[in-house]
């Protein structure tokens with residue numbers, strides 16, 4: 001599933017904390033895109049070769065055409081069918097079981113658990129736990145003449161550092177050991193991909209997810225894990241333009257082919273803020289997107305696939321207005337480029353495995369998860 005950042009909104013009033021969102025399921029254009037996706041899937045399954053070919057090492061998945069689209073593809077497909085049928089609840093699961101939420105869990109900090117592996121893959125994806133040593137790989141996407149200036153690259157490094165330091169500080173406050181390894185020259189890549197800036201801005205782009213996914217698959221995840229003695233590696237894709245930053249965390253489906261391909265989790269960070277195109281994307285947004293890779297959910301709107309109700313979103317807005325998964329601008333709607341002043345509510349602490357959710361779990365038991373730092 002693709003997770004966006006909340007757009008900058010009008011200043012909050014006491015009576016209305018909700019952020020106006022563009023209706024992701026409502027426009028005619030989106031419906032047309034959904035129909036196209038259904039057609040693409042039909043073509044893909046019939047093997048007409050409309051999707052890009054198998055990259056090196058993927059031959060064993062050749063019986064799964066279009067396997068690269070994985071999460072985004074099926075999310076798009078669900079949305080497509082949901083729109084066609086007027087049913088937003090329609091979710092695709094590989095095993096055909098609509099609701100796989102384990103409601104027997106009680107939450108709690110489960111550091112470094114090895115539960116839930118399937119087909120040799122952890123339910124947490126490549127960025128497993130936000131604990132101990134965590135590696136962030138930087139990928140600068142260059143799209144034709146859309147490149148980065150030295151100043152822009154310097155800013156991205158600074159913003160990643162601020163986000164990393166903030167996460168480490170929050171970890172310490174919550175009794176969690178965390179060391180974020182980032183901005184390492186040996187973990188920094190340039191990736192030239194014509195047309196991808198435009199693709200990235202689409203609500204649904206199989207081409208983008210496919211292209212980035214294929215590139216990340218060429219990076220040796222196990223070698224990075226070995227070199228840095230960690231089992232948590234996230235990927236940051238820097239995009240040379242303005243846009244609404246987003247993330248692709250891993251969601252296991254139980255299908256070995258799809259899960260293997262979608263295992264590399266990546267955050268997509270635009271250089272400039274779509275809400276204020278003359279400003280850089282702020283460090284809080286970097287942290288917000290990185291937290292998605294470790295299980296955090298958007299809390300700024302109802303998100304049915306994650307059991308985030310509007311009631312919960314409203315509750316967070318009222319009770320924890322500084323929640324970073326709720327909003328990434330300051331109270332006066334400006335961006336803070338010096339520091340992150342945001343916090344994490346018990347909901348986010350629970351999702352990333354740093355807390356047991358406390359009373360929030362009693363109040364909103366539907367958010368219980370089987371495993372920490374993992375999407376279901």
Ligand SMILES: [Zn+2]
Nearest residue numbers: 003004005298
């Ligand atoms: Zn988000």
